[in-house]
Amino acid sequence: KAAQGQPTRVVLLGPPGAGKGTQANAIASRLEVPHISTGDIFRRAIEEGSDLGLVARAHMVSGELVPDGITMTMVSRRLGEEDASKGFLLDGFPRNVDQARYLDETLRRSGDVVELVLELHVPAEDIVRRLSGRRMCGQCGRSWHVEFNPTRVEGICDTCAGSLHQREDDHQDSVRRRLELHERETAPLAGYYQDKGVLSRVDAVGTVEVVSERVLAVLIAHSAGSRAEATPS
Numbered sequence: 001k002a003a004q005g006q007p008t009r010v011v012l013l014g015p016p017g018a019g020k021g022t023q024a025n026a027i028a029s030r031l032e033v034p035h036i037s038t039g040d041i042f043r044r045a046i047e048e049g050s051d052l053g054l055v056a057r058a059h060m061v062s063g064e065l066v067p068d069g070i071t072m073t074m075v076s077r078r079l080g081e082e083d084a085s086k087g088f089l090l091d092g093f094p095r096n097v098d099q100a101r102y103l104d105e106t107l108r109r110s111g112d113v114v115e116l117v118l119e120l121h122v123p124a125e126d127i128v129r130r131l132s133g134r135r136m137c138g139q140c141g142r143s144w145h146v147e148f149n150p151t152r153v154e155g156i157c158d159t160c161a162g163s164l165h166q167r168e169d170d171h172q173d174s175v176r177r178r179l180e181l182h183e184r185e186t187a188p189l190a191g192y193y194q195d196k197g198v199l200s201r202v203d204a205v206g207t208v209e210v211v212s213e214r215v216l217a218v219l220i221a222h223s224a225g226s227r228a229e230a231t232p233s
């Protein structure tokens, strides 16, 4: 079980390339909850050649969102699995206000709420550089960067020795579309969660390690706040 007072139902927000996937594993293992990435689930379905994968790919390659109905059904199925009963770190979901309301409603049925939303903030010019230099491991799915987070041997994953490739939706047109969609559909979620009092904004410019330290500081502050609230005065 995660340490007392630690949030266990957490959402990671941020534009494409903000570093959500890069930070997610460390956060999930600290909180002892599964990392659930809708993008990863779709990419796995594409690799498997399933019907879901076929539909998802058509939208993803052009930088569009996969339709809400498909995404929501898939997320609610995943949240119903045993390992998610103790909590989760959601990465890439929700992505618009309808999805956020759906998540609230799904959690409400089991008496739960989103406890913390970490918003990684990165200016647009950094995002384009991050995405154009990103390389993915075809085997373990880890993301690297040719300049900012390079592997020891070019083209080979440090973690599992798998080969690296560029993501299909990291080409220029698709990136532009994803950023526009983010501004229009996803950025308003910060206000949605701010109103609920669960939003923490993290400056995600700096090295991967520096950003990890800032994220950790937010988690520690959140846990300390929860413990203080739980302690009768």
Ligand code: AP5
Binding pocket: 014, 015, 016, 017, 018, 019, 020, 021, 022, 023, 038, 039, 040, 042, 059, 060, 063, 064, 065, 066, 067, 068, 071, 091, 092, 093, 094, 095, 099, 130, 131, 133, 134, 135, 143, 144, 145, 146, 148, 149, 169, 178, 204, 205, 206, 207, 208, 209, 211
């Ligand atoms: P998804 O996979 O969720 O993509 P995304 O949100 O666009 O985010 P990315 O994976 O591109 O970026 P990231 O923030 O994880 O950055 P990373 O850590 O890799 O979704 C893909 C598609 O699936 C969507 O476009 C949509 O079509 C569909 N989809 C998914 N969810 C959906 C939903 N809920 N509804 C509908 N459709 C949905 O980092 C980026 C790069 O920067 C890497 O190279 C990394 O090494 C580097 N980097 C990381 N941190 C730093 C740092 N601090 N300094 C320098 N470089 C860094």
